[in-house]
Amino acid sequence: MWRKLLTILSAFLVFGVANQACAEDGYDLWLRYQPLDSAAKAHYRPVLTNFVVPNARPTIRAATDELQRAFKAMFGYALVQRETVMHDGTVLVTRADSPLLKGMDLPFARLGKEGYLIRSATIGGNHVTIIAGNSDVGALYGTFRFLKLIQTGQPIDKLDIIDVPKLQVRVLDHWDNLDRHVERGYAGQSLWDWQKLPLYKDPRYTDYARANASIGINGVVPNNVNGKAEILTAEWLEKVKALDDVFRPYGIKVYLSARFSAPIELGGLKTADPLDPAVIAWWKAKVDEIYRIIPDFGGFLVKANSEGQPGPADYKRTHADGANMLADALRPHGGIVMWRAFVYAAENPEDRHKQAYTEFQPLDGKFRDNVLVQVKNGAIDFQPREPFHPLFGAMPKTPLMMEFQITKEYLGFATHLAYLGTMWEEALEADTWRPGKGSTVADVIEKPVDADAITGMAGVANIGSDFNWSGSQFDQANWYAFGRFAWDPQSRAEDVARDWAHLTWSNDPAIAEPIVRMMMRSREAVVDYMTPLGLGHLMATGHHYGPGPWVADLARPDWNPVYYHKADANGIGFDRTRAGSDALSQYAPQVAAEWGNLKTVPDRLLLWFHHVPWDYRMRSGRTLWDELVSRYDRGVDEVAAMQVQWDAFKGRIDQRRWEEVRDFLAIQHREATWWRDASIAYFQSVSKRPLPAGHAAPPHDLDWYKAIRTPYAPGRGE
Structure with missing residues (x-):
């Protein structure tokens, strides 16, 4: 009997080991x-x-x-x-x-x-x-x-x-703090274990480099743009050098986010004025020190005079003054500056959509040739949908670098399936009409402004210490897609999704093709249940988790969702025509004419540029109110359809990954329904309109949704 039991146990162990070997976890x-x-x-x-x-x-x-x-x-x-x-x-x-x-x-x-x-x-x-x-x-x-x-x-x-890559600089920006907290990160702690560096180099660093090289990424910024100056000290530079040593064989350069006030915080100076000789000398000496430690250092990424960060405006200097001072220090070593154009100020009453253009466009042609101005795809802040940033095409003498957000700060975090390739394709293929028809955003960032000018694209990374790297299996697709679009901004989102699905899930078209179809519809579903018809920034305070269209009590006007939707008894939407903020005037006349006319503006951007009556008749024949409710329901229904499709793959995809996606889709459906119900409850309280026939009322009153609190949602700042 014991011999028989031993035989059964042995068979079980062998079978178990074999199954475990075949199991996949996404690593x-x-x-x-x-x-x-x-x-x-x-x-x-x-x-x-x-x-x-x-x-x-x-x-x-x-x-x-x-x-x-x-x-x-x-x-x-x-x-x-x-x-x-x-x-x-x-x-x-x-x-x-x-x-x-x-x-x-x-x-x-x-x-x-x-x-x-x-x-x-x-x-x-x-x-x-x-x-x-x-x-x-x-x-x-x-x-x-x-x-x-x-x-x-x-x-x-x-x-x-x-x-051949169409862009020279293809870089991941990690918003990782030195304590390993990742701002807007949903995949665990920072990958960089600074405490163990430089003596211990985690083998994951090599696998990270392999993955980046496989999609053509050639640069990494390991520290947060809201960074600490300590990263520039000798002790920390040795840690950065250890990463650089791992990355170098894979063609990856290391860059650092540089805090503009470092001469004060590290150098003991009384000022960080970029035109002050002592400040200029401090940065030159610091850059020389960096290159002695890291000879192939790439350069600096800088966030200045935005969201409380120090910058040249503190000394009544321009962004060009600040960027050029750093660029001059880097030039002898071949380094570059990536200077972010994401700026807005609390004391500035101008429409936030306009502020970056107002500050940067007059500086066209005034930046050194080793400066890239890094511009977000839209003028607000990585919303589920935005029109392309008006700076693209408006600074023909300045190299502009696209900045996309791979981590899904405003798109449901890691648990919502949202393939961002469609978002990026939409932005890149947009026609700026500068200098004429057919001048797309992709053309703007691809074409060097002169023979020696640099080109580039940056992506805010979604990578962390989770074993599957990105917090979910499908978020890996966005890392992959970013590399492909950075290599070739003319890429097609569907082709990229198809490659990823075949590589990641199965070469069987009966599995891969339905997955591609899910991916191609997924981001539009998120737009529908979060910010339909051109709405934006309706998320809850701080962590941006869940709906908060009613929020109106924050110190800065443009931190409040009510600032963006401006819903009242008469209608909804932000008037950016000449009768409103006139943000449309920052685009080429042909773009402004299309988007400024209610008859020609696409439905997807309607409320971004217009305050529209609730009873306005849409192209569908429905009133705006009825269309809004229909879009919310369409988004929730799409998630339900993805659940049905994924269920059909049971037994055809490895169990561990299949179960994770199944569970994440369940979370997404629950939260999409929350978004739908809370948003409709709020906007109905403002519009005073009845729900259209066939659309269910939210199961709770508005106060119930307002009372929801999620203070420990991940990904917040320090």
Whole structure:
């Protein structure tokens, strides 16, 4: 009997271990390298038997290590490493100056510093695959692209691929504080364990770098824009250097958020005036010190004179004065300044939508050529939907850098499925009409303002210490999508979603394609149940969790949701036409004419630019009030539809990840319903209109929703 029990127990343990090995938790992101079936192995094997490593430089070693990791996982065998001898099935990872490519007419002149080519070729009579660039990092990027082809089942026997990034600076901004709290972060603590640095480098740092390199991200700002000056001290710079050492083989530079008042707080000066000689000298010495410790340091990110942060305006200086002072200190070392255009002031009565344009547009052409002005996609603050920022196209002599928010501060945090690729595509393909029709936002940020000017895109990271990196499985898609859009702002959100779904969930189209459809509808659903028809900033105070359209008691007018929706007995919406704040005048005349006319403004931006009567007849034939209620219900219904779709995947997706998404969709449906009910209860109390037929009344009165408190919602500031 004991022998029988032991046999059963042994079988159970073996079965359990096998299942655990197959279980997934999201840690591998889109680099899962799942085992291929026998047919796929037989298909690929003739062109994949060995690889040649012509040198052992760190970045090439990172590329070949990735090849080995992938092949062991997908094929169950390692490629044979050779030094110079070619055989059929060789993968050659190198760069343009390799002697192995001598005499081959390859288009390296088209690749720039970071581009790559993947070419099926014949060398010495052997059929080989060349992965190469003008730099080692180009070859690394090409390696990840090559592996993606195999992961997604693409043919690799007749390859002729050239790919070049359209933007030079592709950077993640981490809003991570030195105590490991992440402002607006929903994936646990900061990834950076500063207490253990520089002596202990968590292996996750390497995996983080691998993931970034796989999508072309080449820069990281590890500290918060609302940062502490201590990061610039020698003790902390040694910690930053340790990160930089890990990231360097993956083509990633480290930048730092620099506190403008650091000369006072660290240097003992009485001023931080950017035109003061002592201040200029302090920053020059500090920058020199940084480069002695971190020779390939990228430069500074600066938030100045916004939300209480110090800046040049404290000394009656301009943003150009402040940025140029830092740029001059960085120039001898090749460093750059990313100067944020997110500015607004409590004492400024001007429409907040207008303030950044008012401050920055007159400075066009006055910034040094190693300064990028970093502009959010919209003029307010990463809302579920905003029109494109009016600065795009309005500063033709100044390099403008797009800033997107990957972390979902205003889109339901980590638990709401909201694919942001559609939001970013909408912003990038918007026509600025400057200098003429067809001048999209993507064109503005891609085209250098002069031959030597830099281009770039920044994303506020959604990454933390959670094992799945982003707090949810689907939020990984936004990290992935940011990298793809930063590489090519002309990317299509659906194509990016399809690649991610196949890499992350399944190569089976019966699974991947419904997931893509869910993703493509998801952000619009969030807009519908949170901020339909151009409403914005209706979130609760501080943490921005849950609805608060009634909030009117905060010290600053533009912190109150009532400031943005301006609902009254007559109607709703912010009048930004000439009769109102005239924010529309900051756009090109053609854009202002379209959006300023009730007959031509898209429904999605209606209440952003117009105060509209409740009984206004919409394109649908419904009144504005009825349309508003219908949009709230449409958003909730879409989440319910996503739940039904996800339930159909049970047993077809690994259980752990399937259950997590199922549970998060349940949270999203509950909170979408909360948003719908609370918002309708409030706006009905203002409009005094009955609900349209077929739409249920909120189950509680308005006071019940107002009484809800969530003081410990995650992601708040310090």
